[in-house]
Amino acid sequence: MKQETEFYERLESKGISRRDFMKYCGMLTATMGLSSSFIPQVANVFAAPKQRPPVVWLHFAECTGCSEATLRSMYPWIDELVLEILDISYHETIMAAAGQQAEDALHHAVKKYDGKFICVVEGAIATKYNGAYGKIAGRTFLDIAKEVCPKAAAVICIGACATYGGIQAASPNPGGYKGVGDALGIKTVNIAGCPPNPINLVGTIVNYLLLGKLPAVDDLGRPLFAYGKTIHDQCPRRSHYENGEFVEEFGSEEAAKGYCLYLVGCKGPYTYNNCPVAKFNDGTSWPVEAGHPCIGCSEPGFWDSMTPFFEEKE
Numbered sequence: 508m509k510q511e512t513e514f515y516e517r518l519e520s521k522g523i524s525r526r527d528f529m530k531y532c533g534m535l536t537a538t539m540g541l542s543s544s545f546i547p548q549v550a551n552v553f554a555a556p557k558q559r560p561p562v563v564w565l566h567f568a569e570c571t572g573c574s575e576a577t578l579r580s581m582y583p584w585i586d587e588l589v590l591e592i593l594d595i596s597y598h599e600t601i602m603a604a605a606g607q608q609a610e611d612a613l614h615h616a617v618k619k620y621d622g623k624f625i626c627v628v629e630g631a632i633a634t635k636y637n638g639a640y641g642k643i644a645g646r647t648f649l650d651i652a653k654e655v656c657p658k659a660a661a662v663i664c665i666g667a668c669a670t671y672g673g674i675q676a677a678s679p680n681p682g683g684y685k686g687v688g689d690a691l692g693i694k695t696v697n698i699a700g701c702p703p704n705p706i707n708l709v710g711t712i713v714n715y716l717l718l719g720k721l722p723a724v725d726d727l728g729r730p731l732f733a734y735g736k737t738i739h740d741q742c743p744r745r746s747h748y749e750n751g752e753f754v755e756e757f758g759s760e761e762a763a764k765g766y767c768l769y770l771v772g773c774k775g776p777y778t779y780n781n782c783p784v785a786k787f788n789d790g791t792s793w794p795v796e797a798g799h800p801c802i803g804c805s806e807p808g809f810w811d812s813m814t815p816f817f818e819e820k821e
Contacts, residue, residue, distance in 0.1 A: 772819060
């Protein structure tokens with residue numbers, strides 16, 4: 508009870524009321540596909556966590572955009588996510604250690620929590636030439652992944668690079684980059700997107716803490732609560748699509764009226780994600796709302812299969 512009280516006091520100090528926090532929990536609960544009766548339990552995961560699952564967060568071939576998106580998560584703020592809900596034992600971007608000290612922290616965490624930690628992977632893995640196209644501390648991404656991932660209780664891939672290879676795997680892909688699951692031949696939970704919405708990672712973690720298991724996934728390993736419907740099915744501009752009202756040129760009168768962006772390249776009909784519902788930046792907006800067509804970033808090989816981005820897909 509004391510821990511819960513202190514949690515709400517910290518929220519108040521940041522200008523967040525308990526009412527606002529419960530609204531967020533309601534949105535998260537709905538995003539996860541749970542009934543409203545779970546809202547108090549979801550809130551309790553943040554307010555009074557009973558456990559702090561150890562997390563080893565690996566970085567391979569990527570731009571760190573997925574970490575940057577996660578660092579901007581709201582309710583919980585990243586300090587609470589790190590210090591109170593999760594025990595992030597290794598994360599190159601936010602840890603103080605560097606060099607050999609960082610390597611020692613990784614090996615210690617994997618050994619100490621063998622079979623118990625959550626492994627979050629950000630970035631693709633090079634597979635050609637024995638993985639020579641990517642190394643950390645003299646070891647290839649492939650070797651590190653082969654050592655760490657099989658020892659985890661679960662492997663969660665965050666972002667297009669870790670899930671399907673991302674831009675590194677785009678043609679001609681000289682390094683033979685692949686997503687973690689393909690590179691290692693293991694099952695992973697894939698939080699797809701470039702970058703993905705932090706709420707989908709938070710929802711996956713909350714699902715694990717609340718229900719003791721990872722969420723149900725589709726045939727590509729993506730959580731169904733976030734990737735069960737297409738952008739098109741949830742898009743607020745769909746009525747314009749049905750009425751044949753399209754934007755054919757950016758900056759036009761049709762664009763100003765918020766008409767459908769399909770003819771200027773929107774890949775919403777082929778893309779599974781919850782962007783129209785979850786949005787970004789604390790629910791402020793998302794690409795289509797801002798007037799930009801969806802580029803299909805949560806789909807496999809989107810750099811090749813969805814381009815040219817501003818032309819109608821044939």
